[in-house]
Amino acid sequence: MTTLIDDIETPALIVNEQVALSNIRKYQDHCNAAGLALRPHIKTHKTVRFSREQIAAGAVGITCQKISEAEIMAQGGISDILITFNIWGEAKLFRLRALAENVEKLQVTADNEPVIRGLSAAFSSAAKPLGVMVECDAGAGRCGVQSAEGAVELAKIIVESPGLSFSGLMTYPAPGGAKNVVEFMRRAKDQLEQAGIACPAISSGGSPDMWSAETSGIVTEYRIGTYIFNDSSLVARGACGLSDCAAKVLATVVSLPANGRAIIDAGSKVMTSDTLGLEGFGLVVGHPDIKFTQLSEEHGTLEGATDKLKIGDRVSIIPNHICVVVNMFDTFWLQNSAGEFSLANVDARGLIT
Ligand SMILES: Cc1ncc(COP(=O)(O)O)c(C=O)c1O
Structure with a gap:
C-alpha cells in the first residue's frame, strides 16, 4: 500500500476504484429501470474482484469469451457464466464439462451444427444439460447465423440434442446496430414460437450504444464490458466523459529528443497497437495539446506542446481500447477513495484458451 503515485514504478496500470464502482452502479440502475438483465463481460477487467462487485450490484451473472477466463471466475466463486464462443475440440470440451460441474449455471453460444454436435457428445452423460444460445449475426459481420430461419434451424437441433438445452438467442451488434438487433430478434422469436420452441432469453450488448440501444x-439481457473502465473510444463516441474513465496508464517522460517531441516508457507492449480506428494511441490527461502519435515496443511518442514536459514527469494516458491494455498487465494499482494505492492481480491476464 502506498499513498504516493510517485512511488509507483512505470509503466503501470492505475484503476480508480470509486469511478469503476460508480460505472457499475450507473449501468445497473439503467438496466433495472429498463427491465433488462445485466450480464457484464469480464474481458475488460479480467478480475474476480470486479466480477463480484458486478454481481453484488445486481448482475445476473457474467459473460466470458474463453473457457480459461471462466475457469478463473468459477474458482473465484462466480456461479452463473455465459461463454460467448463456439467451443470446439476435445481438450476444450473436456474442460467445459469439468467447468459445468463447478458452477450453478453454465451457458455457451453456438452458430453451427458441428459445434452443437460436439457439445452434445461432451454433455450427453452430464448430470445437468448445458445451456446453448444460438449466436445470430445482426449486422456485425462476425460469428452468427445469418437469418431468423437459420436461428430456428439450430434451435431445433439443440432441443433434440442429448445433454443440451436451448437457452435463447445471442448477438453482439456493431456500434449503432441496435435497431437491426430488434428486427432480427423479433423475426427469430416469432418463428421460434411458431415452431413451438420457447426462447428463455434474448441477449445483446455493447458499450458504445449502452445508453441509447433500443431493446423494445x-x-x-444486455452484455457489456468496457463500461466498467471506459476508454477514449467511448469518450469519442459520447458514451462517457473523461471523468468516467477509471483506468489509465501511468508513464514517465524519459526523453525530450527534439522540439515538440517527448518519449515515454509505454510502447506497444503496454498500449497495444489497437487504435479502434482513432487517431493516435490514447488521450494524454491534462494535455489536450499533446498527441500520442507513435508506438514502438518500449517507447511511446508524444507530439505537440511537449515544452510543458520535463524528464521524469509522469503522464496519465487514457487508452483507446482499455480491454486489450488490461490484458498486457499482470497487476494493476487500485486507488481507493482515500487516495491510497494497492497492488492487485489481473486474474485472467493472458488467458486466451
Ligand atoms: C460477445 C460479446 N459480448 C459483449 C461484449 C462487450 O462489449 P463492450 O466492451 O462494447 O461492452 C463483447 C465485446 O467484445 C463481446 O464480444
Whole structure:
C-alpha cells in the first residue's frame, strides 16, 4: 500500500476504484429501470474482484469469451457464466464439462451444427444439460447465423440434442446496430414460437450504444464490458466523459529528443497497437495539446506542446481500447477513495484458451 503515485514504478496500470464502482452502479440502475438483465463481460477487467462487485450490484451473472477466463471466475466463486464462443475440440470440451460441474449455471453460444454436435457428445452423460444460445449475426459481420430461419434451424437441433438445452438467442451488434438487433430478434422469436420452441432469453450488448440501444421488449439481457473502465473510444463516441474513465496508464517522460517531441516508457507492449480506428494511441490527461502519435515496443511518442514536459514527469494516458491494455498487465494499482494505492492481480491476464 502506498499513498504516493510517485512511488509507483512505470509503466503501470492505475484503476480508480470509486469511478469503476460508480460505472457499475450507473449501468445497473439503467438496466433495472429498463427491465433488462445485466450480464457484464469480464474481458475488460479480467478480475474476480470486479466480477463480484458486478454481481453484488445486481448482475445476473457474467459473460466470458474463453473457457480459461471462466475457469478463473468459477474458482473465484462466480456461479452463473455465459461463454460467448463456439467451443470446439476435445481438450476444450473436456474442460467445459469439468467447468459445468463447478458452477450453478453454465451457458455457451453456438452458430453451427458441428459445434452443437460436439457439445452434445461432451454433455450427453452430464448430470445437468448445458445451456446453448444460438449466436445470430445482426449486422456485425462476425460469428452468427445469418437469418431468423437459420436461428430456428439450430434451435431445433439443440432441443433434440442429448445433454443440451436451448437457452435463447445471442448477438453482439456493431456500434449503432441496435435497431437491426430488434428486427432480427423479433423475426427469430416469432418463428421460434411458431415452431413451438420457447426462447428463455434474448441477449445483446455493447458499450458504445449502452445508453441509447433500443431493446423494445425483445432484448431481455444486455452484455457489456468496457463500461466498467471506459476508454477514449467511448469518450469519442459520447458514451462517457473523461471523468468516467477509471483506468489509465501511468508513464514517465524519459526523453525530450527534439522540439515538440517527448518519449515515454509505454510502447506497444503496454498500449497495444489497437487504435479502434482513432487517431493516435490514447488521450494524454491534462494535455489536450499533446498527441500520442507513435508506438514502438518500449517507447511511446508524444507530439505537440511537449515544452510543458520535463524528464521524469509522469503522464496519465487514457487508452483507446482499455480491454486489450488490461490484458498486457499482470497487476494493476487500485486507488481507493482515500487516495491510497494497492497492488492487485489481473486474474485472467493472458488467458486466451
Ligand atoms: C460477445 C460479446 N459480448 C459483449 C461484449 C462487450 O462489449 P463492450 O466492451 O462494447 O461492452 C463483447 C465485446 O467484445 C463481446 O464480444
